[in-house]
Amino acid sequence: MDEVLEKYLALEEKVKGYYPNLNTERMRAAFELSRAAHGNQKRLDGSPFITHPIAAAEITADMGLDEDAVIACLLHDSIEDTSVTYEDIAKKFGTTVADIVEGVTKLTRVVYTSKEEEQVENLRKMLMAMAKDIRVILIKIADRLHNLRTLNYQTQSKQSEKALESIEIYAPIAHRLGIQRAKWELEDLSLVYIDPIGYKEITSQIDNRRDSLEAFMNTIKTRISARMEHYSIKATVSSRLKHLYSIYRKMYSQNKDLSEVFDLCAFRVIVDSISDCYNVLGHMHDLFKPIPGKFKDYISTPKPNMYQSIHTTVIGSEGIPFEIQIRTWDMHHTAEYGVAAHWKYKLDISGNKQSDEEKYAWIRSLLESQKDTDAHDFVQELKIDMFADEVFVFTPKGDVTILTAGATPIDFAYKIHSAIGNRMVGAKVNGRLVPYDHMLQNGDIVEIITSNASKGPGRDWISIAKSSEARGKIKQWFKKEKREENIVHGKSAFDAEMKRNHLSMADMGKEDIIPAVLKKLSFGTLDEMYAAIGFGGITAVRAVNRVREELIRLKKQDKQLEKTQTEKLMPPAAAPAKDHSVRGIMVEGLDNCLIKFSRCCTPVPGDDVLGFITRGYGVSVHRAKCQNYLNSRARGEDEGRWINVSWGNTEGERYPTALTIAANDRAGLIIDIATALNAAKTKIHSLNVRDMGTGKALAFITIEVSDLVSLTSAMSRLKMIPGVSEVDRPGVNK
Numbered sequence: 001m002d003e004v005l006e007k008y009l010a011l012e013e014k015v016k017g018y019y020p021n022l023n024t025e026r027m028r029a030a031f032e033l034s035r036a037a038h039g040n041q042k043r044l045d046g047s048p049f050i051t052h053p054i055a056a057a058e059i060t061a062d063m064g065l066d067e068d069a070v071i072a073c074l075l076h077d078s079i080e081d082t083s084v085t086y087e088d089i090a091k092k093f094g095t096t097v098a099d100i101v102e103g104v105t106k107l108t109r110v111v112y113t114s115k116e117e118e119q120v121e122n123l124r125k126m127l128m129a130m131a132k133d134i135r136v137i138l139i140k141i142a143d144r145l146h147n148l149r150t151l152n153y154q155t156q157s158k159q160s161e162k163a164l165e166s167i168e169i170y171a172p173i174a175h176r177l178g179i180q181r182a183k184w185e186l187e188d189l190s191l192v193y194i195d196p197i198g199y200k201e202i203t204s205q206i207d208n209r210r211d212s213l214e215a216f217m218n219t220i221k222t223r224i225s226a227r228m229e230h231y232s233i234k235a236t237v238s239s240r241l242k243h244l245y246s247i248y249r250k251m252y253s254q255n256k257d258l259s260e261v262f263d264l265c266a267f268r269v270i271v272d273s274i275s276d277c278y279n280v281l282g283h284m285h286d287l288f289k290p291i292p293g294k295f296k297d298y299i300s301t302p303k304p305n306m307y308q309s310i311h312t313t314v315i316g317s318e319g320i321p322f323e324i325q326i327r328t329w330d331m332h333h334t335a336e337y338g339v340a341a342h343w344k345y346k347l348d349i350s351g352n353k354q355s356d357e358e359k360y361a362w363i364r365s366l367l368e369s370q371k372d373t374d375a376h377d378f379v380q381e382l383k384i385d386m387f388a389d390e391v392f393v394f395t396p397k398g399d400v401t402i403l404t405a406g407a408t409p410i411d412f413a414y415k416i417h418s419a420i421g422n423r424m425v426g427a428k429v430n431g432r433l434v435p436y437d438h439m440l441q442n443g444d445i446v447e448i449i450t451s452n453a454s455k456g457p458g459r460d461w462i463s464i465a466k467s468s469e470a471r472g473k474i475k476q477w478f479k480k481e482k483r484e485e486n487i488v489h490g491k492s493a494f495d496a497e498m499k500r501n502h503l504s505m506a507d508m509g510k511e512d513i514i515p516a517v518l519k520k521l522s523f524g525t526l527d528e529m530y531a532a533i534g535f536g537g538i539t540a541v542r543a544v545n546r547v548r549e550e551l552i553r554l555k556k557q558d559k560q561l562e563k564t565q566t567e568k569l570m571p572p573a574a575a576p577a578k579d580h581s582v583r584g585i586m587v588e589g590l591d592n593c594l595i596k597f598s599r600c601c602t603p604v605p606g607d608d609v610l611g612f613i614t615r616g617y618g619v620s621v622h623r624a625k626c627q628n629y630l631n632s633r634a635r636g637e638d639e640g641r642w643i644n645v646s647w648g649n650t651e652g653e654r655y656p657t658a659l660t661i662a663a664n665d666r667a668g669l670i671i672d673i674a675t676a677l678n679a680a681k682t683k684i685h686s687l688n689v690r691d692m693g694t695g696k697a698l699a700f701i702t703i704e705v706s707d708l709v710s711l712t713s714a715m716s717r718l719k720m721i722p723g724v725s726e727v728d729r730p731g732v733n734k
């Protein structure tokens with residue numbers, strides 16, 4: 001039998017060991033496809049290339065990853081380096097495997113250049129965001145680990161490049177995912193190439209002392225084991241030298257000699273139960289002298305990456321301090337394999353597939369149980385679509401820029417600098433010219449083409465831009481540069497809106513309400529108002545609403561209708577005070593009247609609102625766009641019962657408001673909606689999903705928000721959920 005097949009069969013055995021329902025034919029087919037595709041390609045050490053995917057898959061098997069992940073790992077270089085395509089893989093192994101392989105390929109294509117710390121952190125986040133599926137990252141770590149193990153065949157420049165990338169990008173990611181085993185190996189292997197001299201110094205010093213260190217470790221180990229036996233505690237005791245890289249960091253950051261490095265040796269006691277852990281701790285502190293301030297209980301307070309153990313540093317009769325870690329087997333698996341341990345040890349033993357909900361249940365419980373921000377960050381980076389509100393792109397120089405999800409080249413340009421945005425005449429994404437409304441994707445390289453001959457931004461850019469930063473800067477430009485044009489533009493928008501409302505400037509003149517409207521909107525002249533509408537400072541709709549309100553008010557004054565009617569309903573109006581709002585609503589001319597918010601259009605602070613005087617239930621508040629209000633006005637009924645209300649002090653108030661979400665029906669949709677709202681810190685009142693047939697679903701939700709800003713942000717998070725086509729506020733005229 002050939003050597004390659006032998007290696008493959010050993011892998012197959014290993015996977016079967018923890019994954020009893022493995023479809024061996026399917027896995028074998030992946031191996032055969034990969035071997036055929038890589039053909040005569042060779043590794044630098046002369047071995048057939050296929051040995052690399054097999055070795056990487058071995059590492060994923062050590063992590064205990066599922067069948068799809070191991071198969072994807074066998075194929076992980078096939079899209080990048082052979083003629084095999086995404087479609088080929090999808091056809092033979094399904095889209096899950098194909099998606100994972102494609103994800104690994106994308107990560108492989110990201111070019112890394114050494115950066116300052118902030119950039120490195122952004123790059124880490126970007127890799128996580130690009131991965132979408134956590135298995136992509138785990139395979140990438142396995143791939144990198146095997147490449148590091150065989151790095152000695154590479155050129156020197158390649159060696160230092162890969163080593164640096166591993167230590168700055170992949171080791172921290174492994175750490176965050178709690179895969180300590182991979183983290184340590186990545187660090188120790190990288191150190192060889194990053195500081196060969198320092199590495200040799202440490203290893204030779206350790207070698208010199210190896211005999212005495214080992215004798216010491218054996219003595220201590222024997223003492224601990226004897227103690228465990230004497231008290232009949234079932235425990236596995238092990239000893240080890242601390243990892244080279246952690247010794248290295250201590251020596252160099254604290255400028256110490258190896259002999260001065262505190263606790264070079266570490267011991268580990270693994271037991272069956274948590275109560276045994278504390279029991280063992282008592283024995284250790286009885287046996288050795290604990291060093292004050294060196295005790296840490298990560299069992300009661302786990303680290304953000306789920307790590308649990310008790311750490312204590314003690315000193316024996318030899319006068320040498322050392323660390324003891326005490327943990328259960330469960331904790332041990334989590335410490336070694338982190339996120340991956342989830343697959344290995346929580347997998348249904350019958351091999352049943354878990355639903356997405358089950359898979360992510362622990363992430364949610366982690367989110368709920370851990371309040372500290374680190375844990376939150378960790379979860380954000382883990383559940384990849386929690387990055388849904390951000391997109392990571394490169395500048396042509398390779399800097400990572402973080403933008404709002406859905407961002408366009410316009411947002412990118414203004415993020416770099418206003419001057420870049422204002423002089424933009426075109427944009428390229430990954431080398432190709434794109435329209436301004438092109439939606440940027442993670443990992444895109446964005447280049448802005450500028451020209452001094454540019455006439456400035458287009459007015460339509462304001463509606464194309466996704467970030468308030470870009471919109472603000474564009475409006476600023478129009479405000480400054482184009483006053484005349486703004487006036488013309490604003491006047492025509494205002495006139496059109498007036499016409500739409502069956503109002504005319506003649507009405508305004510007759511009633512002499514222009515000064516009142518201008519005063520309300522804080523403008524000195526009509527031109528100022530037009531200019532503001534022109535550059536987008538206020539909307540024409542809002543300006544016309546004020547006109548309408550004034551008209552209604554004047555009409556009321558004329559007819560004295562309202563007075564008599566409201567007096568019947570409400571106690572007489574007190575002297576107007578500064579803010580006599582009830583639930584954040586101020587009713588013109590009335591204090592402390594009964595307020596309710598209409599259910600038809602569920603207004604929130606920031607919405608333009610109107611009040612309707614109900615018969616006996618006080619004032620009900622509607623949005624100016626409310627379909628019921630518009631219908632009532634169209635019919636010409638109840639003219640006098642619509643009154644002016646406005647938002648007062650809404651601090652501390654929460655407003656329930658309704659949303660509808662149209663989406664493709666799929667498993668996990670509800671979780672994604674709940675997760676998105678949770679991420680937006682928005683409380684859900686009710687959530688109902690109705691099957692609309694033909695694979696479509698309509699969700700009706702009521703959420704609690706403080707104002708329009710938080711509502712809009714919650715809505716944009718919902719819009720980012722895969723498969724969601726529309727998020728709407730019901731009950732209004734569109």
Ligand code: MN
Nearest residue numbers: 052076077143
């Ligand atoms: Mn590879």
